[in-house]
Amino acid sequence: MNREPYVIALSNAMTEIKKAYPDIKNSFIFTKNGTIITGDQETDEKIINNILESFQNLKEKAKAIGNLKSFHITAKNGKLTLSKIKDMHLLLATSKHADKNHIYSITHVIIPTILKTLETFAPTHLQFTPPKKLVVDTLGRFFAGDSVQIDAEILRNWTKNIDPRARVKATITGEENTQESIDQVQIETFGGNAVVCKVKEINDQNLKGKNMIRIPEKLCKTLEINKGDLVTVKPAL
Amino acid sequence: MLVNNSKTDDTENGNEKIQEKLQDIKDQEGIIGYILRGSKKASIDLKDPTKIIDYAVLSSAAFDAGHNMTEALQMGEVETIVVESEETKLLSMNINNHRLSLFMEKSVDHNKLYKNLK
Numbered sequence: 001m002n003r004e005p006y007v008i009a010l011s012n013a014m015t016e017i018k019k020a021y022p023d024i025k026n027s028f029i030f031t032k033n034g035t036i037i038t039g040d041q042e043t044d045e046k047i048i049n050n051i052l053e054s055f056q057n058l059k060e061k062a063k064a065i066g067n068l069k070s071f072h073i074t075a076k077n078g079k080l081t082l083s084k085i086k087d088m089h090l091l092l093a094t095s096k097h098a099d100k101n102h103i104y105s106i107t108h109v110i111i112p113t114i115l116k117t118l119e120t121f122a123p124t125h126l127q128f129t130p131p132k133k134l135v136v137d138t139l140g141r142f143f144a145g146d147s148v149q150i151d152a153e154i155l156r157n158w159t160k161n162i163d164p165r166a167r168v169k170a171t172i173t174g175e176e177n178t179q180e181s182i183d184q185v186q187i188e189t190f191g192g193n194a195v196v197c198k199v200k201e202i203n204d205q206n207l208k209g210k211n212m213i214r215i216p217e218k219l220c221k222t223l224e225i226n227k228g229d230l231v232t233v234k235p236a237l
Numbered sequence: 238m239l240v241n242n243s244k245t246d247d248t249e250n251g252n253e254k255i256q257e258k259l260q261d262i263k264d265q266e267g268i269i270g271y272i273l274r275g276s277k278k279a280s281i282d283l284k285d286p287t288k289i290i291d292y293a294v295l296s297s298a299a300f301d302a303g304h305n306m307t308e309a310l311q312m313g314e315v316e317t318i319v320v321e322s323e324e325t326k327l328l329s330m331n332i333n334n335h336r337l338s339l340f341m342e343k344s345v346d347h348n349k350l351y352k353n354l355k
Contacts, residue, residue: 026310047309054305058320061298064291065340066322073303076313080306093310 006118011038013114017106023098025078029090029111037088051091055082070107083107086115131234134213138220138227147198148185149214150233155201158182158235184236187213193223196236251333256280258354259337267342269325272296274336283340295320296338299329317351330354 010029018024018040028039034052036045055071062068071082074096081092081103090111092103132154139149159182188194197219202208213233215225225231252275259271263282270283272293281289303318318329321343328347329338332354339350 050309051306054302058298058302061291061295062320062322064288064295065320065325065327068320068322070319070321071302072317072319072321073307073312074316075303075307076316078307078310078312080310080312093312 007038009118010114013111014038014040017110021094021098021102021106023095023102024092024106025095026093027091029088032087032089055089055091079103081107085112088115131232132211133230134211134233136220136225136227136229136231137207137212137214139214139216145200146216146219147200148187148216148219149200149202150185151208151210151212152201153209155182155199182235185233186236187215187223188232189223189225190230191224193225195219195223252335255332255335255337255354262339262350262353265345267345269340269342271340272336272338275334292338292340295327296329296336299327299338300336303329319347 014027014029018027026040026043028043028048029037030052031037034056036048036052039045039048058071059068067084069084071080073080076096078096079094079098081094083090083092085107090107092106094103134150139145183198184196185199186194186196202212202214204214207214213231215223215231220226223231255273259273259280259282262268263271269285270281270292272283273280274296281293283289283292299318299320300315303315307313307315316330318327320327320329324343325340326343326345326347327338327340328350329336330351331337337354339347341347341350
């Protein structure tokens with residue numbers, strides 16, 4: 001998945017914020033695991049890594065008082081604010097007399113709004129859950145369940161793409177998408193019949209990886225399809 | 238020699254004043270306790286004594302992080318450090334060559350405490 005658009009969007013936002021608030025000297029965003037997403041051009045990577053190392057250590061020790069939400073330092077020549085925004089952290093180093101309200105609006109309004117906007121874009125512009133054309137195999141009359149069976153690999157691929165919020169998060173952070181599995185699919189025949197039903201992974205080892213969908217006989221009759229026919233299958237949202 | 242004695246007296250007086258202020262502060266609503274650490278001894282007063290080690294480790298980590306970050310970003314000497322969780326916060330500062338960490342509930346105004354101790 002291409003991370004570029006998100007990183008560029010955040011990077012541009014940070015640049016514009018810095019222009020609007022000249023009191024900001026250094027700024028960068030990183031994930032809870034310490035992966036840097038974006039940072040200003042002036043701050044050396046070595047310095048950022050140094051700061052991250054100190055922060056990760058503090059975060060661990062801060063569990064004594066709960067989960068760390070923010071960290072502030074007032075020093076002789078400046079202020080440092082580190083805020084947790086969803087699953088990320090924003091660091092702002094400012095001049096000592098930077099307006100408290102400005103810092104608050106950046107950490108609590110502007111950056112969260114940008115992240116939310118990126119998530120909102122996902123369903124309309126970025127979501128892509130490709131339907132699959134699968135070959136029908138029938139599940140015998142002794143099969144008691146009403147679920148269809150699909151290859152686990154297909155279900156995993158859909159899972160990665162289906163939740164825009166989880167996907168955007170995974171894209172921005174570069175971390176694994178932990179969205180839960182898909183429970184239902186929509187099956188459409190070439191005759192125009194469609195149905196939404198429960199889905200499970202194919203349990204027959206010999207049929208795995210063969211682009212097949214196993215459908216109970218009763219459901220095949222309803223859909224007016226037979227073994228070997230092609231159907232279009234997509235996750236039911 | 239006289240000057241040295243006078244300096245020692247000043248420091249001792251200063252420490253006594255801090256101790257007095259801390260005694261007042263610790264009884265205020267929302268205060269969980271404090272750790273005051275000098276080069277030779279430390280005073281600890283926490284409502285929950287089972288947390289002494291964890292809080293002492295956190296206090297030390299806060300000072301280390303403050304020092305490392307301000308040094309990396311050339312921000313000069315640290316005045317205050319505030320660590321916030323959902324319900325609790327910690328105010329750390331150097332005072333009279335002592336490291337003071339005050340633990341409190343989030344609703345407590347730490348700026349007011351800082352002004353009082355400064």
